[in-house]
Amino acid sequence: MKESLVIKHLGKSFNEVSIFSNISFNLSPGSVVSLEGINGSGKTTLMKIIGSQILDYSGEVLLGNKNIKDYGSDLFSNIYYLSPFPNLYQYLTLNENISFFSNLNDIQNIQSTNSLISSFNLDKYALKKVHELSDGTKKKISILISFLVSPDFFLLDEPYTYLDSHSIKILNNLIEQSSKKGKSFLIADNSSGILNFTGSVGL
Amino acid sequence: MKNFFKIFILIIKKDILVETREKLNLVYLLILSPTLSLIAFVFIGSDNPTALFFFTSLIVALLANQRVSRQEVSLGGDLILISAPCDLSIVCFSKILFFILINIFINFIVFITLSLISEDIFLNSINFLTLCFLFSVGISSILSTFSLMLERIKGEGHFMFMLIYPLILPFLLLSYNSIPLIDLYGGESFFSSFSLQALIAFDILLLTICPILFSYSIRR
Numbered sequence: 001m002k003e004s005l006v007i008k009h010l011g012k013s014f015n016e017v018s019i020f021s022n023i024s025f026n027l028s029p030g031s032v033v034s035l036e037g038i039n040g041s042g043k044t045t046l047m048k049i050i051g052s053q054i055l056d057y058s059g060e061v062l063l064g065n066k067n068i069k070d071y072g073s074d075l076f077s078n079i080y081y082l083s084p085f086p087n088l089y090q091y092l093t094l095n096e097n098i099s100f101f102s103n104l105n106d107i108q109n110i111q112s113t114n115s116l117i118s119s120f121n122l123d124k125y126a127l128k129k130v131h132e133l134s135d136g137t138k139k140k141i142s143i144l145i146s147f148l149v150s151p152d153f154f155l156l157d158e159p160y161t162y163l164d165s166h167s168i169k170i171l172n173n174l175i176e177q178s179s180k181k182g183k184s185f186l187i188a189d190n191s192s193g194i195l196n197f198t199g200s201v202g203l
Numbered sequence: 204m205k206n207f208f209k210i211f212i213l214i215i216k217k218d219i220l221v222e223t224r225e226k227l228n229l230v231y232l233l234i235l236s237p238t239l240s241l242i243a244f245v246f247i248g249s250d251n252p253t254a255l256f257f258f259t260s261l262i263v264a265l266l267a268n269q270r271v272s273r274q275e276v277s278l279g280g281d282l283i284l285i286s287a288p289c290d291l292s293i294v295c296f297s298k299i300l301f302f303i304l305i306n307i308f309i310n311f312i313v314f315i316t317l318s319l320i321s322e323d324i325f326l327n328s329i330n331f332l333t334l335c336f337l338f339s340v341g342i343s344s345i346l347s348t349f350s351l352m353l354e355r356i357k358g359e360g361h362f363m364f365m366l367i368y369p370l371i372l373p374f375l376l377l378s379y380n381s382i383p384l385i386d387l388y389g390g391e392s393f394f395s396s397f398s399l400q401a402l403i404a405f406d407i408l409l410l411t412i413c414p415i416l417f418s419y420s421i422r423r
Contacts, residue, residue: 053286076288087283091221103213104287106206129224 051081
């Protein structure tokens with residue numbers, strides 16, 4: 001049975017100014033939770049803490065009764081933080097980027113890679129360098145990579161930004177299919193009302 | 204271990220591919236290295252061209268390293284690697300090797316420039332190449348780890364910098380002491396000199412300790 005991600009009394013302050021405090025919730029297997037809050041309320045910071053990008057905070061994040069700080073690099077196979085800005089190598093082509101990430105994360109399934117590329121209509125950009133592509137296409141590549149890594153917990157920070165309606169539908173389908181397989185999602189996006197959430201967290 | 208080499212080669216290949224495709228750093232180094240060599244030659248003098256070579260290489264390496272690590276961070280590349288499910292010491296180690304390659308390129312350009320403007324430079328080529336290599340390994344380890352840490356560490360992580368500091372001064376002093384020995388000794392005496400042997404020991408120490416410190420400081 002898959003484990004839940006438990007967030008206990010999480011708090012964060014910058015220069016002694018509190019951003020948020022005492023945030024507690026569970027991300028159980030198969031759940032799709034919306035993270036809501038106004039701009040500057042700390043949604044990205046909260047996601048970065050859960051994704052182990054920020055290590056200086058109060059409270060704890062537990063994965064299977066073990067603090068995420070006690071995990072090694074294998075944590076990143078279980079929890080994947082998708083940044084609002086696509087983190088890709090600009091001077092590598094789409095294929096080279098995907099190949100790099102696949103090798104880095106030891107992904108062997110070429111079939112699922114190809115089907116994801118086709119579903120996002122990215123075939124025609126395969127040999128183009130990333131810096132030549134539009135922001136929307138870059139975003140689709142980042143999303144594609146996150147689904148290739150296929151962690152148990154997806155932390156999607158503004159995943160819908162730059163996406164057209166067709167791509168939003170594809171992303172929502174992917175989220176629904178993955179959640180049925182037990183994958184969990186924490187999504188911070190003010191325009192994500194189209195998706196059926198199983199819960200929400202307010203900041 | 205197989206995974207270590209796989210990821211190590213993957214990162215190195217990616218860096219070389221990006222560098223040769225973008226070419227910005229290579230062009231930057233092609234302009235900066237001869238310019239600084241000429242400035243150093245004019246203002247410091249040509250009494251000791253070998254020392255001048257190492258001094259110029261050190262300054263160019265400092266500037267180049269800063270530039271390369273900035274580019275990686277501005278494009279979000281550091282986030283990709285730091286969030287990768289692999290040991291961070293591999294990331295640091297591959298960055299060190301990549302910078303050794305850049306350093307060799309810098310040494311080559313500075314050497315060509317100084318050879319053109321200075322007489323009787325670098326009499327014993329094997330001794331000189333050995334010292335060049337040892338100097339490149341040490342300086343690449345220190346600079347790569349420093350710049351990677353500087354971009355990522357905040358708060359208590361600064362303590363880690365203090366752990367590396369004591370290693371820099373002996374390394375520079377040993378390099379400086381080895382320079383006059385290049386022309387003074389023949390091959391065997393040069394290799395058995397205390398300065399060179401201590402420099403080799405420091406290189407090994409730096410190559411071992413820098414990736415471990417980097418890995419520990421980022422994920423703790």
